[in-house]
Amino acid sequence: xDTLLILIPAxxxxxxxxxALFGRQLKELSHLPIxxxxxxxxxxxxxxxxEVNQKATDPARPANAVGYEHTVTLWTWADLPDVYQPPAPxxxxxxxxxxxxxxxxxxxxxxxxxxxxxxxxxCIMLSMVTFxxxxxxxxxxxxxxxxxxxxxxxAYIGLFVFSMTMLVSVSNFVLLYVFWEAVGACxxxxxxxxYEKPSAAAAGKKAFLVNRVGDFGFALALxxxxxxxxxxxxxxxxITNTVTQVSETTMGVLGQMRLADPAxxxxxxxxxxxxxxxxxxxxxxxxxxxxxxxxxxxxxxPTPVSALIHAATxxxxxxxxxxxxxxxxxxxxxxxxxxxxxYPVDAGDVVAIIGGFTALFAxxxxxxxxxxxxxxxxxxxxxxxxxxxxxxxxTMAAIVAxxxxxxxxxxxxxxxxxxxxxVMHAMGGIIDxxxxxxxxxxxxxxxxxxxxxxxxxxxxxxxxxxxSKDDILxxxxxxxxxAAELGHTMRGNLYSSLYWVGMIAAxxxxxxxxxxFFLTFMGPEKIPAEAGHHAHESPRMMTVPxxxxxxxxxxxxxxxxxxxxxxxxxxxxxxxxxxPVADTFVAHAxxxxxxxxxxxxxxxxxxxxxxYLYLGKNTEAKFLAERLGPxxxxxxxxxxxxxxxxxxxxxxxxxxxxxxxxxxxxxxDGLVNLVGWIPRFGGRLLRxxxxxMVQFYALAMVLGLLVLIAALVIRPGG
Amino acid sequence: MSETAMLHxxxxxxxxxxxxxxxxxxxxxxxxxxxxxxxxxxxxxSVSLVAWGRFHDxxxxxxxxxxxxxxxxxxxxxxxxLILMLFQRSGRLDIAAWQDLREDSVPAYVDREIVEVRxxxxxxxxxxxxxIEPPVDPEEIMHREHV
Numbered sequence: 040x041d042t043l044l045i046l047i048p049a050x051x052x053x054x055x056x057x058x059a060l061f062g063r064q065l066k067e068l069s070h071l072p073i074x075x076x077x078x079x080x081x082x083x084x085x086x087x088x089x090e091v092n093q094k095a096t097d098p099a100r101p102a103n104a105v106g107y108e109h110t111v112t113l114w115t116w117a118d119l120p121d122v123y124q125p126p127a128p129x130x131x132x133x134x135x136x137x138x139x140x141x142x143x144x145x146x147x148x149x150x151x152x153x154x155x156x157x158x159x160x161x162c163i164m165l166s167m168v169t170f171x172x173x174x175x176x177x178x179x180x181x182x183x184x185x186x187x188x189x190x191x192x193x194a195y196i197g198l199f200v201f202s203m204t205m206l207v208s209v210s211n212f213v214l215l216y217v218f219w220e221a222v223g224a225c226x227x228x229x230x231x232x233x234y235e236k237p238s239a240a241a242a243g244k245k246a247f248l249v250n251r252v253g254d255f256g257f258a259l260a261l262x263x264x265x266x267x268x269x270x271x272x273x274x275x276x277x278i279t280n281t282v283t284q285v286s287e288t289t290m291g292v293l294g295q296m297r298l299a300d301p302a303x304x305x306x307x308x309x310x311x312x313x314x315x316x317x318x319x320x321x322x323x324x325x326x327x328x329x330x331x332x333x334x335x336x337x338x339x340x341p342t343p344v345s346a347l348i349h350a351a352t353x354x355x356x357x358x359x360x361x362x363x364x365x366x367x368x369x370x371x372x373x374x375x376x377x378x379x380x381x382y383p384v385d386a387g388d389v390v391a392i393i394g395g396f397t398a399l400f401a402x403x404x405x406x407x408x409x410x411x412x413x414x415x416x417x418x419x420x421x422x423x424x425x426x427x428x429x430x431x432x433x434t435m436a437a438i439v440a441x442x443x444x445x446x447x448x449x450x451x452x453x454x455x456x457x458x459x460x461x462v463m464h465a466m467g468g469i470i471d472x473x474x475x476x477x478x479x480x481x482x483x484x485x486x487x488x489x490x491x492x493x494x495x496x497x498x499x500x501x502x503x504x505x506x507s508k509d510d511i512l513x514x515x516x517x518x519x520x521x522a523a524e525l526g527h528t529m530r531g532n533l534y535s536s537l538y539w540v541g542m543i544a545a546x547x548x549x550x551x552x553x554x555x556f557f558l559t560f561m562g563p564e565k566i567p568a569e570a571g572h573h574a575h576e577s578p579r580m581m582t583v584p585x586x587x588x589x590x591x592x593x594x595x596x597x598x599x600x601x602x603x604x605x606x607x608x609x610x611x612x613x614x615x616x617x618x619p620v621a622d623t624f625v626a627h628a629x630x631x632x633x634x635x636x637x638x639x640x641x642x643x644x645x646x647x648x649x650x651y652l653y654l655g656k657n658t659e660a661k662f663l664a665e666r667l668g669p670x671x672x673x674x675x676x677x678x679x680x681x682x683x684x685x686x687x688x689x690x691x692x693x694x695x696x697x698x699x700x701x702x703x704x705x706x707x708d709g710l711v712n713l714v715g716w717i718p719r720f721g722g723r724l725l726r727x728x729x730x731x732m733v734q735f736y737a738l739a740m741v742l743g744l745l746v747l748i749a750a751l752v753i754r755p756g757g
Numbered sequence: 758m759s760e761t762a763m764l765h766x767x768x769x770x771x772x773x774x775x776x777x778x779x780x781x782x783x784x785x786x787x788x789x790x791x792x793x794x795x796x797x798x799x800x801x802x803s804v805s806l807v808a809w810g811r812f813h814d815x816x817x818x819x820x821x822x823x824x825x826x827x828x829x830x831x832x833x834x835x836x837x838x839l840i841l842m843l844f845q846r847s848g849r850l851d852i853a854a855w856q857d858l859r860e861d862s863v864p865a866y867v868d869r870e871i872v873e874v875r876x877x878x879x880x881x882x883x884x885x886x887x888x889i890e891p892p893v894d895p896e897e898i899m900h901r902e903h904v
Contacts, residue, residue, distance in 0.1 A: 731866075
């Protein structure tokens with residue numbers, strides 16, 4: 040198992056290094072090392088998944104173990120013993136005056152090992168990431184064919200897959216942060232891949248800068264965790280002193296010892312602050328409101344990148360992180376971040392509210408965009424909102440549903456992006472839906488696979504999006520129901536309104552998805568002039584990944600839904616086997632038939648409206664857009680969020696920079712120049728004395744001598 | 758004559774020598790004359806040193822003067838050699854021919870009026886001819902008057 044765990048990230052890294060070093064020689068073969076490495080990683084991930092599944096569900100496992108985890112430490116990265124004396128013993132949850140000092144009362148040591156972990160959550164993420172990456176790499180070999188930066192593209196992809204697999208398999212917060220940044224850097228490099236294009240360079244910069252805001256919150260959360268927990272490792276670490284042979288065990292933040300006793304988690308304001316800051320970090324990476332602005336612009340990158348990084352893998356890192364930190368959110372439950380009426384809204388509720396709001400908000404924007412990739416980008420933001428809604432709701436069913444949606448979304452959204460890329464490839468780089476239509480005869484494979492993706496995304500039964508989205512909505516519905524039963528009226532109202540927000544967003548999803556489909560593939564055939572001789576079905580290298588993905592997009596949801604193994608496997612993740620979460624697990628829960636019916640109806644309604652507006656003569660849509668003028672413009676201009684941010688943050692920063700420039704040029708440089716100018720001025724004054732006449736010099740000496748003598752004579756007291 | 762009066766007289770002579778030398782050095786442009794003036798200032802100092810040595814009844818003053826004479830002899834040899842070199846380069850003994858060390862922005866000193874050469878000054882000093890007469894380039898400006 041150790042070898043598998045190490046090889047999965049190591050292979051893509053080796054491939055990336057190989058291509059980075061010898062890419063110029065490999066030229067058109069650059070995709071081979073990367074595809075082979077990632078493909079092998081994918082197979083190894085499936086082996087690992089199988090092995091972890093066997094061990095995790097083994098009935099002979101000790102009963103007191105909280106979930107299943109296996110860690111392997113490669114080497115110690117930092118080991119600074121006793122660097123910080125905590126001001127007071129961890130008092131929040133400790134009984135007063137305990138005789139034996141608790142392990143947390145020791146001085147804090149900063150020991151960070153390069154430790155990889157295998158647990159159900161990690162295995163699922165690893166399999167998903169490597170599988171999608173493999174297909175995208177093969178597709179990319181066709182899509183990027185003939186590009187000047189062919190080898191550079193595949194070196195970046197290899198580096199990204201390495202970073203992403205490390206991100207989901209490392210076992211401490213510091214390395215999580217390191218690879219969190221590493222995937223961000225890869226994203227920056229790939230968004231700005233065509234750096235000669237000013238818009239691509241600007242989009243890369245924007246993605247990087249907006250992510251800084253979130254990462255700042257994440258970093259602060261890490262500082263708080265360290266000063267409150269005294270460690271940043273997920274797992275428990277045991278250090279044996281070589282001289283005394285005494286073993287010391289440090290409780291990890293999410294280790295077995297701490298998970299066994301919920302009282303060992305820090306509560307109160309610190310817990311709330313940690314969770315809110317983690318949420319900020321997750322919002323940055325997963326493009327949630329208000330940090331969603333970078334994702335639509337990131338579509339400037341090559342389309343395989345949009346499919347891999349900005350739909351399937353990197354943007355789900357936030358969801359992964361929140362899921363991983365579920366015990367921290369549970370520990371902060373009941374601590375109010377703010378009050379809604381008299382109901383204290385805690386950190387988990389904040390995540391759910393952000394998710395629900397983003398799902399609706401991004402859906403509203405996606406309705407009116409003309410750029411197919413941008414529609415898909417806003418759709419990604421909206422679907423990530425669903426996942427946040429799921430993990431924020433915090434019950435076992437909701438978290439599993441969130442992860443379930445993450446997996447299905449990875450398949451159907453990468454399928455849709457790759458389909459859009461196929462269209463873009465055929466249309467000579469044009470992706471504006473006003474410039475082409477009726478491509479169903481021209482590109483039948485792309486059309487059919489895209490249709491499957493659309494059905495999955497809009498949640499039409501029995502495609503996979505239907506099951507995962509319903510699971511989330513059902514879990515939210517349940518939570519609202521439970522809260523109402525327990526008499527928490529406000530909590531019930533909050534979650535039932537989130538449920539309805541999710542439902543409306545589902546209708547919007549179906550509408551904008553099929554609007555995109557109808558505008559692209561239906562109607563009269565129209566091909567832009569830029570397409571040239573490209574206007575044909577994409578090569579097999581691109582269509583085969585589409586077909587494979589469409590099979591998964593169609594069926595994986597149903598498979599997971601009817602086979603209960605997914606939830607049963609995932610709940611053995613230590614973070615989710617934590618007792619307060621595990622208690623909410625219901626084995627063989629009844630499917631929510633009412634929710635399913637409502638959402639199926641919603642999906643069909645959305646598809647119906649799209650068909651009515653965009654099939655046929657396409658005149659009703661224009662009429663409606665004119666009648667709803669201000670609302671249409673609000674949606675078309677993305678609620679002016681970019682303009683607001685420009686006015687609030689970019690413009691003041693720009694003005695400050697301009698002011699600093701003027702100050703620097705005039706005041707600071709002026710002072711420096713003044714210092715340089717003083718000797719020059721003095722020199723100019725004295726220059727006229729240098730006459731070259733010996734007599735003049737002699738006279739000056741005599742005069743100087745006279746002055747000296749005079750000073751000597753009239754000296755006071757002389 | 759008392760020792761004090763003798764000191765006074767000697768110092769007066771020294772001061773006179775120094776003053777005359779100083780005035781000559783500042784006011785004349787002939788390099789040889791300037792050199793002689795500098796020597797004269799040196800001798801003025803030497804006289805006052807000897808006077809003080811006698812007044813205080815020790816030999817320090819005299820000893821110093823012997824040193825000065827020695828150094829002055831060496832210095833005279835070097836200075837005259839330099840003057841000879843400069844004369845060979847410009848054909849003039851006028852120190853104003855050598856103003857090259859001035860700043861670029863400062864204008865060179867040029868004689869506003871050339872004093873007319875009088876007939877009697879055209880007489881060359883009569884020396885007993887000896888050796889071979891050096892060849893003289895008639896093109897070269899050889900005005901030696903008023904230097």
